[in-house]
Amino acid sequence: MGPLVPDLLSNEFSYVVALVMGVGFGFALEQAGFSSTRKLVGLFYGYDFTVLKVFFTAGVTAMIGILLLGHLGLLNLEYIFVNPFFVRSALVGGLIMGAGFIIGGFCPGTSVCAAAIGKVDAMAFIGGSVLGIFLFMEGFTWLEDFYKADSRGAVLINEALGLSRAQWALVLTLVALAAFAAVSWIQHRVTAAPNELLAFSRRRVLTAVAVPIGVVLLVMLTPSRDEYVMARLEQRAASGECQPSIIDADKLAYELINNYFAYNIIDVRSRAEYEAFHIATAINIPLEDLDQLEYRPLFRQRLKANVFYGNDFETTKRACLLARFHGDDQGLALRESAAEFQQLFFAPEPLPLEPTRQQLTVRVFREEAARKMEEIQAAVSVRAQPIEKKVRVVQGGCS
Amino acid sequence: MKATSYMNPYVAGVLLGLVLLATVYITGRGLGASGAVKSVVATSVKAVAPTHYQSAAVYRDYAAEHPDGPMKSWLVFEVLGVLIGAFISGLLSNRIGLKLEKGPRVTNKTRILTAILGGLLFGFGSQLGRGCTSGSALSGMAVMSLGGIVTMMAIFGGAYALAWFFRRLWLR
Structure with a gap:
């Protein structure tokens, strides 16, 4: 039963896993075009929505996968790291990152990716982020109160909204699908190129919609492995x-x-x-x-x-x-x-x-x-x- | 040779999602990026100003969390992997080469300076927000973390809100 670290794999070995997963991460980002700063900021001017498509698809894929593994009893969801929520620093930090994104044209992951294939501007961005983190560390004494204010712990969004995991997964999947339809229409209007979603055959689009929704519904409607085992025993x-x-x-x-x-x-x-x-x-x-x-x-x-x-x-x-x-x-x-x-x-x-x-x-x-x-x-x-x-x-x- | 075109974004997204899923399944944690830069910062401070590294509370905490030294961190190995993976991808698609990419109306000097400034803001913000687009937003979405999703909305909301003011950097 996952996660495999640290019970089945040692923490030392997890560094090897880190390297391998990093290779996959970098490969996928570069193939998607995240090594190009103009492609990244295209999101904010409506001419290229690659970032949104890749980002949402990846998030929804991983989310549904985690949901399914938990449902089948293969992954213990209690042990997964959930980012703690500090309301103020999350909001202000996010806004500052947004400013960095539109001014610098990268985020940390994509800048590493772009630097790997020789983008000089990405190297400058990494240099800048070293400076930014250094400033944060040196200024921590003054920032500490704000950084630690308004702590809510590791809250899950579905709990905050009073939904089950599967219900939230369904909501987010529908939002993502709606967003894909919307952005391909916007891109079509901004660039005057034909709407790319219409280029796919109807069957492919239908499959792409049906598979994630089908999996989430399956999780919703069938008993989880734990429930099944207990019911059988009783x-x-x-x-x-x-x-x-x-x-x-x-x-x-x-x-x-x-x-x-x-x-x-x-x-x-x-x-x-x-x-x-x-x-x-x-x-x-x-x-x-x-x-x-x-x-x-x-x-x-x-x-x-x-x-x-x-x-x-x-x-x-x-x-x-x-x-x-x-x-x-x-x-x-x-x-x-x-x-x-x-x-x-x-x-x-x-x-x-x-x-x-x-x-x-x-x-x-x-x-x-x-x-x-x-x-x-x-x-x-x-x-x-x-x-x-x-x-x-x-x-x-x-x- | 001409660079091959990018992968279909949905296919790339599924690929990325599966990498993230495998990471969560194996290690119980998501992917990240800015943490590795933090390791670089801590290493540099340790080398340049060892007494400061030992006295300032923030570095003391950091050292306590990384008993084997700042570079022995999961994210450092992961980001090394990102460098390798992106390089392989660039090699396969003929995209390797020193290049400065910028908006059509911007000089090289402006591009470098704005990249440094943007990096500075992003680095600072990632520390305040406890993670960047990878560690907080993407991984947060996958594990249904409220904090991660709020940070994600703040990042993209902030960038959209400022896009109009910086349009000269990117648009014709």
């Missing part, structure tokens, strides 16, 4: 074909006291709930993280039985089934919820006035168990938790 569980094995609180306590080393207790509640109370030796993997690649070895190992518990039996069962799907065929589900377990052992109800012999035996066992579980927890608390995920993508954007 269906099998409901039909009784795949019930998790169940363990009850007293049995679990007994096992913990006598051979805790044979069990992995997994708390699937949130981190905060886990920290407030957890069963002795338990580790914390919130339910929504259970399908992550890094936990697969835990589910596949055969040395210890995994015991799952959560806030209610429904969640516990779900966790157990999910683990089973990922290779855990001896996982157990705790019948009691975390709160019930805590109450049974650590805050028991008072005994009736004349307890039966069995009630007394149970009570003695539970008090003893509670004490021992605390000892065990104290002994193993130094044991490592599953390594907390560091920020996976160190940098992105242009930092």
